[in-house]
Amino acid sequence: MTKRSLSDRRRAIYTGLNPFLDEAALLKAVSHWENRYADQPSLALQRYVADICQNTGLKDKRATILRSLLHAMGQDSTELLADPRGGSNTSTSTKHVESASASQAFAELMLAMMSQVDDSQQHKLRIELFAALRQRQLPLTILEALQRWLGNREPLELGTAPPALLQKLLNQYYVLLCENLGPVNADKILARGVQHVQTQHPKLDPFLASLL
């Protein structure tokens, strides 16, 4: 299951939930899955279903919805509905803009954090982050973009990387800061980085919440 692409799994979620939710609620539920559960094992679907049924009239259909999702997850790609992020409707475009801005916020925040560390330490952290990223099963495009950036060859452009993934990348860097400089310094560097983005790029501020 985890070997399937993000797009295929999103399509499976979309397909599995389709009989139970209207389009708006469906897209919201897919977004919630992307933000919180995209990188979790299938077992976590139970919690996901509990989340989306929390404030709706679907509580008594939880078991049916879960079965439907598990069934969709097992289906062949050709049997699934189209990727809800693949179309050109307004909500998809909005999502695209949001992801791009979250990526931008991520890039600015990372730069603001790195600028607080001296050159030799920064170099060391880049190498360690590079090594840590290779351990993670990141989408190839994102991994390559990060690698190019860490190698100082190109500016960071992550395109439509989901905020949940960016959050994990930021946390990975925070962990490295803790290990190399200590948790007190790591907290300070993160706090100053956030303040820098808030003051220098106020338009990105709303996207910081999804990264922290």
Added chain:
Amino acid sequence: MKKMHHTFALSILFFSPFAFAADGDPATDMIWLVTASALVFLMQAGFALLECGMSRSKNALNVVMKNYMDVCLGTLIFWALGYGLMFGSNPSGLIGTDLFLINDSDPSTYGVLLFQTMFAATAVTIASGAMAERTRFDAYLVGALFITAVIYPIFGSWVWNADGWLAKLGFIDFAGSTVVHSVGAWTALAGIIILGPRLGRFDKQGRPRELRGHNLTFVALGGFILWFGWFGFNGGSTLAASTDIGLINLNTQLAAAAGATASMLLAVVMRRPILLTETVNGSIAGLVAITAGCATMLPVYAALTGAIGGVVCTLGAQLMLRMRLDDVVGAVSAHGFAGAWGTLAAGMFYTGNLFDGHLITVQLIGIAACFIWTFCSALIMYFAIDIVMGLRAPAQHEQRGLDLSEHAEIGYPEFDSGNIAYTAARATNMDLR
């Protein structure tokens, strides 16, 4: 049934050699017992303040919540199961078999149950401070439930149940240096081994990094409240309004003062700064150490026991750091190492029978039995919890702080120090599910 409970309560009272030194009025005895229970309950506030103060501000609430909820859940499970396992009929000498869910009983049983519940809550809350800042709330509570329901009462039945095998050997632990404090400390040790240190606590060479607590005034206040509550802890263990309480609480006071003083002097001798946290822990170590023998030794030995307890605590904390074990509040050294020392001291300084080889051997057997049972069972328990539900909070939660990630609250929403990215305003917009 009532008669059996009555007999049982009497046997507990008898077990303490000083319990019936004075033939008090049952009502007066009960007033003292219930008052002492309230004093022991107050120790929960002391633990909460001390542990909260020693944690960073982003984890302050989480530590308090653990203290708050382990006493609540612990009370219920100890009433339902733990008390019976500890004080029920014990033909094997290993485990109690009745007195579960006590409902219709006699007054003395109600009083003893209340008092013992506070003891169980004290034992279980010790681990919360040691494991602070990186333990998942739900996983911690599952562990606390199991400790109160099984680990603590089974060891307690060996010592404080009149038919327990250690009790029959003549093991002395008047108010629980081992039964309460070492049990709490060894479970904490198992917990911190399974958990691992906080992010960045040790550098790559294994040297510890200083992670200062956010409010040392809380630590000092917590120390004072614990000290105050200890008069109920030790004095109440007579289970009666006895004239022996004077000696018991004098010994308690002397040991606490000596523990703090010795800890301070050790810092001077070692040319190290006199830290408040270390000094407060020194007094707590003195209190823990005297708990076993407070009723059976003379004041001069109580002061000596407390002083050595303070030294053991400081050196023990350094040993823990050398072993790369991250005990946030120093609970293992203050409650475990000092508790073991105090239990040994109770055998060494027994009034009228000083340095008796047999007594000392029995004490050593009790100390070892406590460590083996408690540490091994807690290690298995925390390992299982880690496998099934995850004991350690994710790194993302450590980054945010457990206040926000576990409770969606911030300890100090109106004070933005600039050192933490997670302000109250930011938290309002975050998805914390």
